[in-house]
Amino acid sequence: MKIIGHRGARGLAPENTLISFKKGLESNADYIEFDIQLTKDNKVAVIHDYSLQRTTGINGLVSEFTLAEIKKADAGAWFSEEFRGQQLPSLEEALDFIIPKAIPVIEIKMSYFYNPDFKKYLTPILEEYSKKSHLIVISFFHPILKELKNDLKNIETAVLYNSALTAPWQVAESVKADAVHPRADSINMDIINELKKRGYPIRPWVINTEKEFKIFLDAGVDALGTDFPNILNEFLSQNNVSK
Ligand code: G3P
Ligand code: CA
Numbered sequence: 001m002k003i004i005g006h007r008g009a010r011g012l013a014p015e016n017t018l019i020s021f022k023k024g025l026e027s028n029a030d031y032i033e034f035d036i037q038l039t040k041d042n043k044v045a046v047i048h049d050y051s052l053q054r055t056t057g058i059n060g061l062v063s064e065f066t067l068a069e070i071k072k073a074d075a076g077a078w079f080s081e082e083f084r085g086q087q088l089p090s091l092e093e094a095l096d097f098i099i100p101k102a103i104p105v106i107e108i109k110m111s112y113f114y115n116p117d118f119k120k121y122l123t124p125i126l127e128e129y130s131k132k133s134h135l136i137v138i139s140f141f142h143p144i145l146k147e148l149k150n151d152l153k154n155i156e157t158a159v160l161y162n163s164a165l166t167a168p169w170q171v172a173e174s175v176k177a178d179a180v181h182p183r184a185d186s187i188n189m190d191i192i193n194e195l196k197k198r199g200y201p202i203r204p205w206v207i208n209t210e211k212e213f214k215i216f217l218d219a220g221v222d223a224l225g226t227d228f229p230n231i232l233n234e235f236l237s238q239n240n241v242s243k
Helices: 018-026 067-072 091-098 116-129 142-151 168-174 189-197 210-219 229-238
Strands: 002-005 031-038 044-046 103-108 136-139 156-161 179-182 223-226
Touching (some): 002 018, 018 091, 018 229, 031 091, 044 091, 044 116, 091 103, 136 142, 168 189
Parallel strands (some): 156 179
Antiparallel strands (some): 031 044
């Protein structure tokens, strides 16, 4: 079972920053997950919320600022004084940092209304980096996965979902996705078994306790998304689980 560092290592460092990715890599994460959005000047920034407020203190939306303006913001102090001065990276900076040590899991955050420019500016970056590394692209906004899969045959896509779908494989099939990333409380053994039978890797999120690690290890899922990749890594070695 493999480790996905959620927003890097969200429990250990300010999410979606290079220091968070570093903590994930130091915890033996096989995958580093992070979130991306399009900026005002059509660059791709790594940040989770549509608003800059929570992680930088700036009042405004990501789409209202240029990448250079966003990079000037302090994205570390909100988490702890130790991390003051951390910046939010661009997509390219995140990929350069993570590859080849881990596989990037890139979550496309679509703002309240679909911005077709996002795909236009994202595709060349994914195309370039897919020549250097396996890339997994995920989103709650499934139509973008279908469009990207049509354009970029060698990326992996996975449907991200957070409610208990009765047949997630149908959603995956409908957008030609390769894998499913369900919220942990939206699956059961019947669904897991059916997904496995159909050949879909299953990577639930976000799981942070040993009790839950054990449940999903026993359930036979392929990877777990966690805020504490260090604890999951320790759990897997203590239980002699091969990755
Ligand atoms: O990897 C899945 C997970 O990141 C989705 O939820 O809100 O943390 O982006 P969120
Ligand atoms: Ca995410």
